[in-house]
Amino acid sequence: MKILLHIIIFALLTVLTQIGGILYLISILLIKKSAERKLIKRIGIFAVLYLVATFLIVPNVAPIFGREKIKETEFLKARSVFYKLANRNYVRPELNETIGKIASEFEKRNSGIKMIYLDANFPFIDKFPLLPHLSHNDGKKIDISLIYENTNGQLTNKKKSVSGYGAYEKPTKNEYDQIEVCKKQGNWQYDFPKYLTLGTINKDIKFSKKGTRELAQLILKQNNIGKLFIEPHLKNRLNLTNPRIRFHGCQAVRHDDHIHFQLR
Known part of the structure; x- marks a missing residue:
């Protein structure tokens, strides 16, 4: 035993x-x-x-393995100390430089608003899985939080869950529901992040279309970014048309609680 x-x-x-x-x-x-x-x-x-x-x-x-710890700044922070304590905050130097650049530019446009990162990669060995993610295994990937606003329409650094995951911006009745499609196909794990919130908080804030769209556009402005994953209904809601925005597939988990992007 x-x-x-x-x-x-x-x-x-x-x-x-x-x-x-x-x-x-x-x-x-x-x-x-x-x-x-x-x-x-x-x-x-x-x-x-x-x-x-x-x-x-x-x-x-x-x-030695081609990765380094994310260099936090005043405008680039981990959602929780867990990501740093669990060594889930490692990326390739090129991505490290890029996310710092994005965070700095976003704050210049939106004074005081930070880019909050979630899971990135482990420090060692390509193909070593960083569960529950399927592809965070080579130093090229990172997840970041959506942007929210307060009741006055001003952007805020507050988030809707303790972990940064699982607080969904669900499709409306008039939007395409990829989540339901994936679940009907038997992909039970697609909705799994709802169990990873560690608690939902800040009921007074709401999803910011303006802030999240601006952040996504800044990410896609970087020529070395190869893909960005976000749920299809949010892509349409934010009027994002860049061909590098891809659907991650039903074998993954839903992406209406965070944005995933990666190097080419």
Whole structure:
């Protein structure tokens, strides 16, 4: 039973953080089975190893694999410390430079409004999956939050969910409903992000067509961006016609809670 529990913890930490599983095994090996307060010591060792690795070692090793930590600025921030603590904030240098440029330009046009990023990529190894995403495995991809506005129509940095995912801008009755199409085809996972919100908040804000459209256009203005994913009804609502805006497919998850874009 203990072995099974260790396997589950190892798998979970690996899926969430890439490096956590290995560090968990090391923490087990460093503390003898006969040691007093074995569990507390292992947790302590793991916490120290993980924090040292995440903030001191990984950022210096990742460039060997062609990736680097996202360089946050006053106008480019992670939605949650989780994305940084879980090592899900690594991109290729070219993308790092590009997202910084987009965030800076967006703030110049909309004073004080930040570009908020969600999942990007793990620091090591191409094709290593960053679940639940299908394609965030090569340093070229990143998700960012939609833009919202307050009751006065002014743009705000507030978001509708704690994680940044799962708070959908659903299709209206008159809009094409790709979500329903995918679900009817048996793609149950398409609607899965609704379980990843970690709580819905800020009921007083609403989706900003103007702000989100402007951000999408700034992204597409960059020649090195190859694709942008957003749900079809939002593409139409925002009157976005650039051919680099693609449908991500029913095998993925819905994109009316965030924008995904990637390098060529």
